């Protein structure tokens with residue numbers, strides 16, 4: 261197998277003087293051409309992890325290698341250069357774009373800053389990129405973000421992220437702020453661009469339904485740690501962690517007249533400043549036993565490429581170790 265395009269080891273993110281531990285030792289590999297979905301409830305550390313991978317700011321500890329090159333020690337120009345390859349798309353597209361710039365200026369900016377191509381070549385590249393994200397340059401090119409819909413702004417943000425030849429796209433809830441009717445079109449666009457431009461994607465979302473179809477693999481986070489990671493189809497068909505099962509059970513069935521499911525998971529997650537001993541999910545887990553308070557379960561591979569951090573993963577529901 262070739263080297264992963266992104267290789268992350270034992271990344272930690274701490275905030276503030278009290279050292280709130282938002283990401284508590286995450287490993288991940290993103291293979292070339294792969295889409296890895298990252299899911300978990302609000303506050304579990306998904307965005308903190310994404311920013312740490314981008315070195316915005318660098319993680320408090322751990323390593324992040326892009327194409328085998330370690331990023332955590334890089335600063336200034338060197339880091340900005342790498343960030344052309346490693347781009348991020350944010351949840352709120354309107355807020356992520358300068359309101360006074362035109363669409364052409366916004367998409368062309370990375371090319372101008374790095375003096376990629378001549379002025380005429382840049383114009384051609386920008387127009388091609390706008391067409392690639394489904395915007396007509398003659399119609400949208402001179403508009404400003406305030407004159408576009410949320411979905412169009414997200415297309416502009418994607419065009420801007422990809423225009424200078426990005427290899428990895430980190431999408432942080434890219435469709436959650438969009439109208440429900442537009443979400444599928446933006447997901448389809450990302451899939452199409454991934455194929456056409458040979459991208460690798462880390463796709464963050466708080467609910468599993470969104471990542472289900474777009475991801476090759478899915479990584480489930482709980483309170484700053486990975487509790488399960490595996491191939492998407494297998495993880496949905498045979499989830500191993502009680503938290504993953506609860507997330508899947510909470511996904512509404514897309515059928516007219518289907519009852520809204522009861523929340524399968526009770527209460528809110530504990531604060532990352534007050535993490536339970538042993539297994540951090542135990543305070544909400546239907547399978548919890550004494551051992552869960554005493555020993556932290558480590559990620560272990562149960563099926564090829566499918567790992568889980570749970571003492572009771574082999575016999576879910578029976579309470580046997």
Ligand SMILES: Nc1ncnc2c1ncn2[C@@H]1O[C@H](COP(=O)(O)OP(=O)(O)OP(=O)(O)O)[C@@H](O)[C@H]1O
Pocket residue numbers: 275276280282300301302303304305306307308309466532
């Ligand atoms: N800049 C910051 N300063 C202090 N605490 C922060 C900061 N950013 C995030 N946190 C805290 O870190 C924890 C993880 O937050 P993060 O935004 O990474 O989670 P998330 O899973 O992306 O949540 P959401 O889906 O709501 O964006 C939360 O407790 C949050 O309050």
